[in-house]
Amino acid sequence: MTYQFDFAALLPYWHEFLQGALLTLQLSAIATVLGFILGTLCAIGRADGPRWVRFLVATYVEVIRNTPLLVQVFIVYFGIATLGFHVGADMAAVIALVVNVGAYTSEIVRAGLESVHKSQLEAADCLGLSRTQIYWHVVLRPAIERVYPALTSQYVLLMLASSITSQISAEELTAVANRIQSDTFRSFETYIVVGVIYLALSFIVRIGLWLFGLVVFVRRRKLGTAL
Template sequence: MSYRFDFLALLPYWREFALGVWLTLQLSAVATVLGFALGTLCAIGRADGSPWVRAVIATYVEVIRNTPLLVQIFLVYFGIATLGIHLSANFAAVAALVVNVGAYTCEIVRAGIESIHKAQLEAAECLGLSRVQTYWHVILRPAIERVYPALTSQYVLLMLASSITSQISAEELTAVANRIQSDTFRSFETYIVVGVLYLALSMVVRLGFMGFGLVAFVRRRKLGTPL
């Protein structure tokens, strides 16, 4: 049995592929920014919060890290709808991705915070820095710089994981591919194209984070430390 590839059958759908790529990047960008903010706040709370705050954040992190992303997406999209709150597929997708990546970001940033030596905190106190100044200049910036490669990898994985949101009809790249293959009956060719597009997106996102790291972390660039 032989199979004849026909990628030309997909050519009329290039606009749909482009729109899928664009929405994938949008979902990933919004989820990355909001997830980083949520994760950083949780990391601060878990490292320096009251006992009940640490307990709540620890529970959130463990629940999210030990349940499938698909289940979390269904809970946000279908679960909230049962309460009478109807969210669009794209909004629910972003919300679920933010909640998911926030938990992983929390643990990554917390590891960076815990790597800061206590002597540096004592030095900041001797210099008379306020609590906010100490956190910004002595703790957060060096901590994020140290774990930046891990954060980069996590957010690339987030971009790839956004494909799961096709299950609630968010019109990202995988959802577009599902529709195209049902129209053309060229499943093999369609998903080969999608695989190549995701590979290209991963490289673009990684290069984007690398460029941002070169600008944001001058000391790391001067030392030649990998970003």
């Protein structure tokens, strides 16, 4: 083994690595927020919607969860183009990621909704809460609070999976790496650096979501216990 490692060749590119990392974070943040909204709506629809909505959501969730993200990205990117609309790679990446993570979120939130005990609903009813109040305070918020750890891991996985969108040349971290390695011929070093950046990003996302949970779920912070 006579390979000479040369990380110095990558130094001039630090700015592009940073740019790529920021774009990855941005992409994942948008996909996380929109995917969470989509997934929660789907979970509500599947739990309490009319029959056709339940069927529709179930189909959506099963189809997305049983096909690879890579193929979904291709279908969105090329498929929309053949329908006559022009979308950029970044936009297609966001759409594919939102559709993908929405299905996973829906399953997680549904588990949370199902875990709300019937006696809680009856108690809320006895206290004279309105239907919307019951849904918001007794069903939805505690449900999401309970499954928050699972959602956190799902969104870390989403951040890592966003690397797949480099295959349609969305300009995130992996795409940046692909370009830099073909500029410098330092492929191995480039991917080691990018691997370390992803590792750091996954810690950042995890800690960020944990802090966010502390801020949002006041009850858990004050009582120091889960529900």
